[in-house]
Amino acid sequence: MKIRFLIAAIAAVFVTGSAYSATLDDVMARGNLECGVSTGLVGFASPDAEGEWEGFDVDYCRALAAAIFGDSNAVEFTPVSTKNRFTALAAGEFDILARNTTWTFSRDTDLKQTFLGINFYDGQGFMVRADLGVSSASELDGASVCIQTGTTTELNLADFFRVNGMSYEPVPIEDNAEAKEQFFAQACDAYTTDRSGLASTRAAAENLDDYVVLPEVVSKEPLGPLVRHGDDQWADIGRWVLNALIIAEEKGLTSANVREMASAPTNDPEINRLLGTEGTYADMVGLPNDWAVHMIEQVGNYGEIFERNIGVNTPIGLTRGVNDLWTNGGLIYAPPYR
Amino acid sequence: MSDHSFVRTEMLGSQAPPMMEGSVLGWIRYNLFSGPLNSLLTIISGLLVVYLLAEILPWVFLSSWTATSLRECREVIPLTYGEGTTGACWAVIRERYLQLFYGFYPRELYWRVNLTFIMMLIALAPILFPKLPRQMLYFSGVYPFLGYWLLWGGTIWTPFLTLAGLIVGYLVFNFLNEKRGLLIGTIVGTLLIIFWFLFGVIPVSVFLSENVTPLAIEIVESEQFGGFTLSVIIGATGIAASLPIGILLALGRKSDLLIVKSLCVGFIEFIRGVPLITLLFVASTLLNYFLPPGTNFDIILRVVIMVTLFAAAYMAEVIRGGLAALPRGQYEAGDALGLDYWKSMRLIVLPQALKISIPGIVSTFIGLFKDTTLVSIIGLLDPIGLSRAIRSDTAWNGIVWELYAFVAAVFFVFCFAMSRYSIYLEKKLETGHR
Secondary structure (H helix, E strand, C coil), X not given: CHXXXXXXXXXXXXXXXXXXXXXHHHHHHHCCEEEEEECCECCCEEECCCCCEECHHHHHHHHHHHHHHCCCCCEEEEEXXXXXXXXXXXXXXXXXXXXXXXXXXXXXXXXXXXXXXXCXXXXXXXXXXXXXXXXXXXXXXXXXXXXXXXXXXXXXXXXXXHHXXXXXXXXXXXXXHHHHHHHHCCCCCEEEEEHHHHHHHHXXXXXXXXXXXXXXXXXXXXXXXXXXXXXXHHHHHHHHHHHHHHHHHHCCCCCCCHHXXXXXXXXXXXXXXXHCCCCCHXXXXXXXXXXXXXXXXXXCCHHHXXXXXXXXXXXXXXXXXXXXXXXXXXXXXCCCCC | CCCXXXXXXXXXXXXXXXXXXXXXXXXXXXXXXXXXXXXXXXXXXXXXXXXXXXXXXXXXXXXXXXXXXXHHHHHHHHHHHCCCCCCCCCHHHHHHHHHHHHCCCCHHXXXXXXXXXXXXXXXXXXXXXXXXXXXXXXXXXXXXXXXXXXXXXXXCHHHHHHHHHHHHHHHHHHXXXXXXXXXXXXXXXXHHHHHHHHHHHHHHHHHHHHHCCCCEECCCCHHHCCHHHHXXXXXXXXXXXXXXXXXXXXXXXXXXXXXXXXXXXXXXXXXXXXXXXXXXXXXHHHHHHHCCCCCCCCHHHHHHHHHHHHXXXXXXXXXXXXXXXXXXXXXXXXXXXXXXXXXXXXXXXXXXXXXXXXXXXXXXXXXXXXXXXXXXXXXXXXXXXXXXXXXXXXXXXXXXXXXXXXXXXXXXXXHHHHHXXXXXXXXXXXXXXX
């Protein structure tokens, strides 16, 4: 009897220990947000000389922190590698993962993650040396291609060349840094990876104009933040922070003018709802009424985040392209805040 | 009788050595140009060295220390040193060396890391150099707890109570050892310590810090550790802990007790059969599945444990080599003197076995220290991980060699110091075994 009681007691400890409590409550109690980011990806996440993290993914986490606490610095970043990002999220080492992660079926279902939306539409592309005179990927027949081994890009590459009835000579590469060195040393004619990665690789070249990114996109890589299954309120907060950033750009709310727009109700009811000057929409998700004001004031809207980290005026120099608002012919679209 | 006229009555003065002996010219002749083949090889190697230096030195010295980005480096260097020069962009080191040394440790608390490092040298001194006063060893004993407290911060009660638990456990062991025998003493002492660690330390330290006095300094989270600080923490802890564990494993493997022996053999062979990187993945991801969710088992602690176990298994085999090299007579002499097992090991066998094993032990240490860079693969920002993070800054995107050269240079200083110490130790302990 005693032994059985002991086992029951131990089991009880483990069960209560494993029961998920509401993530928002944990975050509020802790006083800061914990966010998993890349260990270093140009434009998306990197530490500056002071140890402050910056980048496109980092700014999403800062926006979330600003929404919850009104302070975009109330966030701690945990760098995770591609290999341990999902297990670390599942184990609760951080609250949200914003690490240029592609939304796929099996990651969503089998790995029990909830993707909150798409904050960057990426896709695999090709970069070649300008002196090759190639203007389209369909002219790459017989080319040698630098390719990271063991990735989906490798499979996409094979598919693309097979579909187009062309041949290529793969030059296997271990990681992106090595790929840069190899490609610049002319070990291969073309280099293929995600187009954001191509842009940052090109930005590292001595002379940008020596290299061109070809127009073809051969795969879909929708990137977005994600959380664990099982806490819908937390997922809603993360999703609507992303949506609010997009709506803010759509409605012309910027870090410069949002404070003024929130001072009194405007003529646009959606702006009023978002900024808390009309209705009590923030209560429905458990955020303070002026969450969007703090967020946009401190971090900016989606477009500002894009331009600041990876836009045309940065060394990476990505154009908005498909990542422009739907009103400008892009794919960035948010459901109404109503 | 006395017509030995051929016997000299005084010594001749010594002559100067032949021109070729003892002079620089002679040394060169003797060592570099002693034959046609050697002369040829000397010339070829000389040319090779000159060629390499001619390539590397301009890169190292025709460099920029002041630029703020790689792009600026590429503009400034040709302007300063003439068109077409491609020098190193050391400016990245100037901007980031603090980060490479301290990781994300709060800048105003760097003194804590520095103090811990200096205290580590002081704590090591009496262990490395036996001439220093033996009282310093007490400091070495307290140091791990003091260092932990300084680095991670928080209340001092936790490390203090941990240390106190160890001391009380040892006293209980001593007392019972005399009254009730070795076995009872060992079991009760160990259980007492384990029980205290699991259920005593945290509640009591919380109670003391809330009701008596906190005695706390600012807490620094494990996420903020990085750079060489992290490497030295993992390396030094691993080195300090793996030697005693390795000795015990080696003795266990040579033991006559079946269970002890099979446990030690099993452990050593398992660990040696698994790559370190696998163990690190176990520490970083797999453990999360076994522990109840929400358990905050510190990632650095997990990694240190894995690295220590890994090094201990190798250490055990190195020391077993030393044990096997001892003549059997030494073991028998210990028995003949009537010493018990621990005494004969401590006084006769181990001092000799360890002396033989010094080169192997130090090699394992150096290997362990260099292996700490593997933690970059599981997302910890050690110097290698940090250099990747720095390269992903848009200002330094595309920089490679400068960061690796710097990291290599610092690692060389540490490893070379260890290697020189091992040579010093070997020379000092050379008591005529050959």
